[in-house]
Amino acid sequence: MELNEAKNKYIQTWGSLATSWGINKTMAQVHALLLVSTKPLSAEDIMETLKISRGNVNMNVRALIDWGIVSKEFVVGERKEFFVADKDIWELFKQITKERKKREIEPVIKVLDELQKVDDSTEEGEQFKKVLGDLSFVTTKVNSMLENAIKADEHWLLSNFTKIMKK
Amino acid sequence: MELNEAKNKYIQTWGSLATSWGINKTMAQVHALLLVSTKPLSAEDIMETLKISRGNVNMNVRALIDWGIVSKEFVVGERKEFFVADKDIWELFKQITKERKKREIEPVIKVLDELQKVDDSTEEGEQFKKVLGDLSFVTTKVNSMLENAIKADEHWLLSNFTKIMKK
DNA sequence: TTTAACTTTCAATAATTACTGAAAATTAAA
DNA sequence: TTTAATTTTCAGTAATTATTGAAAGTTAAA
Numbered sequence: 001m002e003l004n005e006a007k008n009k010y011i012q013t014w015g016s017l018a019t020s021w022g023i024n025k026t027m028a029q030v031h032a033l034l035l036v037s038t039k040p041l042s043a044e045d046i047m048e049t050l051k052i053s054r055g056n057v058n059m060n061v062r063a064l065i066d067w068g069i070v071s072k073e074f075v076v077g078e079r080k081e082f083f084v085a086d087k088d089i090w091e092l093f094k095q096i097t098k099e100r101k102k103r104e105i106e107p108v109i110k111v112l113d114e115l116q117k118v119d120d121s122t123e124e125g126e127q128f129k130k131v132l133g134d135l136s137f138v139t140t141k142v143n144s145m146l147e148n149a150i151k152a153d154e155h156w157l158l159s160n161f162t163k164i165m166k167k
Numbered sequence: 168m169e170l171n172e173a174k175n176k177y178i179q180t181w182g183s184l185a186t187s188w189g190i191n192k193t194m195a196q197v198h199a200l201l202l203v204s205t206k207p208l209s210a211e212d213i214m215e216t217l218k219i220s221r222g223n224v225n226m227n228v229r230a231l232i233d234w235g236i237v238s239k240e241f242v243v244g245e246r247k248e249f250f251v252a253d254k255d256i257w258e259l260f261k262q263i264t265k266e267r268k269k270r271e272i273e274p275v276i277k278v279l280d281e282l283q284k285v286d287d288s289t290e291e292g293e294q295f296k297k298v299l300g301d302l303s304f305v306t307t308k309v310n311s312m313l314e315n316a317i318k319a320d321e322h323w324l325l326s327n328f329t330k331i332m333k334k
Numbered sequence: 335t336t337t338a339a340c341t342t343t344c345a346a347t348a349a350t351t352a353c354t355g356a357a358a359a360t361t362a363a364a
Numbered sequence: 365t366t367t368a369a370t371t372t373t374c375a376g377t378a379a380t381t382a383t384t385g386a387a388a389g390t391t392a393a394a
Contacts, residue, residue, distance in 0.1 A: 003292050010299065013278045020271045022189035024352075035302075036295045043371080053354045058372060079362075080370060089301040093309065104187045113179045118173040125170050128203045132177065134256040135202075142260065147314060151196040191382075210341080220384045225342060246392075247340060 007036060011050075026052060027060045031070065031085055040073040040082035068095050094150040106141050112136040173253050174203060178217075183239035193219060198224040198236065198252055207240040235262050261317040279303040 001009075011032045018028030029050055034041060041049075046057045061083055064070035069092055073082045092154060116132045118125065168176075169309055180198045199282045201208060208216075213224045228250055231233030236259055253259060267292035283299045285292065 001285050003285055003287040006282045010282055015276045021185050022191050031222055036298050038291055038294050045234050056353055089305045108184045115173045118168050118170055120170040122206055127205050131203045138256045138260050223383055
């Protein structure tokens with residue numbers, strides 16, 4: 001397989017993984033593109049490669065910056081902005097996990113705990129409170145599993161792996 | 168807050184958590200409803216409570232059965248089918264994790280590993296292969312973290328928690 | 335069998351989500 | 365300053381995803 005063909009397939013694959021986890025496809029593809037680029041890319045570069053509009057590039061690049069996984073970079077002699085993705089994939093995983101915990105898990109735990117305060121001692125009410133308690137417990141458990149994962153420093157493992165592969 | 172109000176809020180909250188993780192909202196809501204029900208529910212029951220069509224109920228109940236988190240139950244003297252959700256929330260988490268691993272993570276690892284075979288030794292090509300290797304490594308790592316999570320038997324922890332809460 | 339209760343399917347449609355492109359806003363060079 | 369390059373915004377539209385409802389299919393009671 002030829003390099004550009006492989007790159008395309010990689011960008012497609014990453015986009016559909018994102019979609020199945022509720023992340024915008026284009027956002028993932030822009031990120032995927034920046035990840036494998038050897039140099040910073042401008043909005044134009046991204047527009048051309050992914051064949052998407054300027055507005056779309058702008059929105060998704062902002063979102064990626066907001067997620068903390070892409071940053072602006074200035075290129076000497078150039079007026080326009082360029083973008084780069086942090087190439088450290090373990091860092092990437094940690095960052096995504098951190099954001100999703102904050103955005104999507106923690107608010108739910110809060111609501112579940114709030115709802116448990118309902119005052120009802122019928123069988124139905126007790127059953128309801130038991131399920132809420134269990135859901136909240138498991139959600140909290142998952143949340144702390146993720147917390148541990150992002151705290152553990154696996155950098156050495158990854159850099160080690162890459163070194164071995166280079167041989 | 169009154170019980171039905173709390174139930175509604177819970178069903179809504181669970182539905183939107185699902186949406187943000189790429190799972191159909193109604194599917195999550197049907198499941199949420201079955202979870203807090205003290206008795207098996209028929210298609211009609213679900214239609215009425217969630218105000219959705221028969222077709223929609225049918226499709227989503229099938230999907231839940233396919234995911235292994237809901238099952239049919241026969242009620243004596245009734246012709247039609249009834250459904251129940253397994254009330255064990257840790258089991259639920261394990262089952263969902265297992266399915267998503269199989270459906271959405273493992274196929275991606277396979278593609279990434281396949282693409283790494285591309286034969287190209289330009290700087291661009293090497294960079295590409297390095298990123299693919301790292302992505303594959305981290306994805307595999309996450310996959311095995313999840314594997315460990317579902318293997319660990321945390322049942323005692325959950326049942327213990329519930330007991331404490333009942334006091 | 336026949337009949338009726340019940341379930342499934344899926345084309346049509348609705349709802350949601352994502353994208354475009356051009357106008358407005360911003361930035362910095364002239 | 366002016367001017368031109370660049371970025372941002374967002375109303376309109378396109379694409380995708382989810383839902384309905386009625387017809388076809390299935391099952392079991394009569």
